[in-house]
Amino acid sequence: MRDFEYEAPTSLADAVGLLAASNGTARPLAGGTDLIDHVRTGRVSADLIVDLKKIPELMVLEVNADGLRLGAAVPCYRIYEHAGILKDYSAISDSSNIIGGMQIQNRASVGGNLANAGAAADSTPALIALSATVVITGPSGTREIPVDEFCTGPGQNVLEAGEVIVELRFPPRPAHSGSHYRRFIPRNEMDIAVVGVGASVVLDESGENFESVRIGLGAVAAKPFYAQEASEILAGQPVNDETIKKAGAAARAAISPITDMRGTEEFRNHVTGVLTERVIKKTVERARG
Amino acid sequence: MAKKRIVTATINGREEEFLCEPRQTLLEILRGPLDLTGAKEGCSNGNCGACSVLIEGRAINSCMVLAVEADGANIETIEGLAPGDGLDPLQEAFLENAALQCGICTPGYIMAAKAFLDENPNPTEEEIRFSMAGNLCRCTGYDKIVRAIQQAAAQRAEQPASCEKETV
Numbered sequence: 001m002r003d004f005e006y007e008a009p010t011s012l013a014d015a016v017g018l019l020a021a022s023n024g025t026a027r028p029l030a031g032g033t034d035l036i037d038h039v040r041t042g043r044v045s046a047d048l049i050v051d052l053k054k055i056p057e058l059m060v061l062e063v064n065a066d067g068l069r070l071g072a073a074v075p076c077y078r079i080y081e082h083a084g085i086l087k088d089y090s091a092i093s094d095s096s097n098i099i100g101g102m103q104i105q106n107r108a109s110v111g112g113n114l115a116n117a118g119a120a121a122d123s124t125p126a127l128i129a130l131s132a133t134v135v136i137t138g139p140s141g142t143r144e145i146p147v148d149e150f151c152t153g154p155g156q157n158v159l160e161a162g163e164v165i166v167e168l169r170f171p172p173r174p175a176h177s178g179s180h181y182r183r184f185i186p187r188n189e190m191d192i193a194v195v196g197v198g199a200s201v202v203l204d205e206s207g208e209n210f211e212s213v214r215i216g217l218g219a220v221a222a223k224p225f226y227a228q229e230a231s232e233i234l235a236g237q238p239v240n241d242e243t244i245k246k247a248g249a250a251a252r253a254a255i256s257p258i259t260d261m262r263g264t265e266e267f268r269n270h271v272t273g274v275l276t277e278r279v280i281k282k283t284v285e286r287a288r289g
Numbered sequence: 290m291a292k293k294r295i296v297t298a299t300i301n302g303r304e305e306e307f308l309c310e311p312r313q314t315l316l317e318i319l320r321g322p323l324d325l326t327g328a329k330e331g332c333s334n335g336n337c338g339a340c341s342v343l344i345e346g347r348a349i350n351s352c353m354v355l356a357v358e359a360d361g362a363n364i365e366t367i368e369g370l371a372p373g374d375g376l377d378p379l380q381e382a383f384l385e386n387a388a389l390q391c392g393i394c395t396p397g398y399i400m401a402a403k404a405f406l407d408e409n410p411n412p413t414e415e416e417i418r419f420s421m422a423g424n425l426c427r428c429t430g431y432d433k434i435v436r437a438i439q440q441a442a443a444q445r446a447e448q449p450a451s452c453e454k455e456t457v
Contacts, residue, residue, distance in 0.1 A: 001312040001313075001314070002312065003290050003291055003310070003311075003312055004291060004311055004312055005291045005292075005311060006291070006294070006311030006355065006357050008357075008358075029355075032353055032354065032355070032358075033335055033350075033353055036314070036353050036354075036355065037333075037334045037335060037353065040333065040334075041334075049311065049355070051355075051358060053358075077347065100335065100423060101338065101420075101421075101422040101423020101424070102348050102401060102404070102405065102420050102421075102422075102423050103335070103338055103341055103348050103349050103350045103353075103401065103423045104335055104350070104423060106344075106347040106348060106349050107349055107350075107353065107354070188418075188419070188422070189419055189422035190336070190422040190423060
């Protein structure tokens with residue numbers, strides 16, 4: 001691997017200082033499952049790698065009355081082993097459990113998955129479905145943005161020089177709610193999503209009607225995105241095959257997939273509809289508990 | 290060139306100190322200066338699992354960890370698995386089931402399986418296949434490996450004491 005310097009600061013201020021002061025290219029490191037590969041292959045350059053795992057704010061994992069706080073460097077295994085996340089933020093558990101294999105999950109973080117801004121990132125549709133807020137700190141202070149606005153294109157995001165994701169914050173989940181993430185891949189595991197769908201629903205007290213729905217789609221556009229029409233079309237509608245089919249059709253209408261080695265445009269279009277319907281049904285099942 | 294760092298880690302129960310450049314992976318240091326060549330370099334990108342070792346009891350790809358990150362860590366490699374003069378039940382089971390041909394993937398498989406069984410002592414076949422997805426084998430077709438892990442799980446259940454690794 002090309003030569004670089006390494007620092008592992010224990011405070012956020014020090015990390016931001018190091019990243020901002022670097023003369024060359026400084027890269028934040030969490031699990032390294034993307035970064036180390038990309039540096040080795042020369043896809044990204046690095047003169048300084050700043051390891052963020054010793055910074056307490058980036059390792060926070062907490063579910064309480066205010067919602068969920070997920071530190072940006074928390075590895076996947078800690079997420080899917082967390083009972084509170086499994087119960088109330090299931091879509092994130094689902095994602096963390098299928099990103100890579102066991103060895104990857106023991107290192108890779110959801111914050112890193114988001115920062116990498118891959119179009120097929122498995123956790124991002126789940127974050128969109130669960131209305132995550134991205135907390136970003138940099139040389140000019142801290143800002144918060146909705147996760148839907150974080151990725152700007154393939155491998156591109158809103159982070160400015162010296163900025164890092166500190167944590168993801170999620171609002172508390174209301175009663176009668178559920179969420180789910182699922183992807184289509186040709187293998188059973190260890191593959192990159194051909195289509196990925198994350199959804200969350202809130203049902204009314206009877207469990208027969210949708211109050212609100214959020215659907216996030218991955219691998220079917222230049223970046224993971226919030227499928228607004230497919231989500232809003234279900235609000236106030238009864239839970240049945242017909243309404244769910246409409247959401248699937250709206251999801252298909254919202255995508256702009258490409259044809260590549262993993263699937264054709266036509267195939268992705270078809271699978272988006274099928275998967276959206278299945279994910280909503282599973283989400284309803286969970287909401288009914 | 291970046292300054293070399295002194296890293297201290299517990300490796301197979303022994304405290305070791307080594308010098309490394311920030312750009313060196315844990316795998317390079319294990320196989321080079323530490324002469325622990327059990328972990329293999331396969332794909333170098335986190336797909337094959339041939340370099341799997343345990344850090345704090347959890348399986349990781351040592352080709353995707355910088356050696357400097359391992360400062361203060363507790364690392365276990367295949368070299369530390371067998372107790373004294375015997376073999377670990379997993380090693381026995383891999384032998385008895387002929388769960389290897391060329392053997393390149395085997396140390397990674399056994400370490401990953403150890404971490405997996407430590408956490409899930411009584412897995413279903415599906416759980417084994419799902420959890421071992423991060424390890425690739427191009428010889429066996431996987432069935433023999435799955436059977437070996439099933440056998441090791443059964444043996445561990447029978448004789449839990451024999452699986453307790455001696456701490457040095």
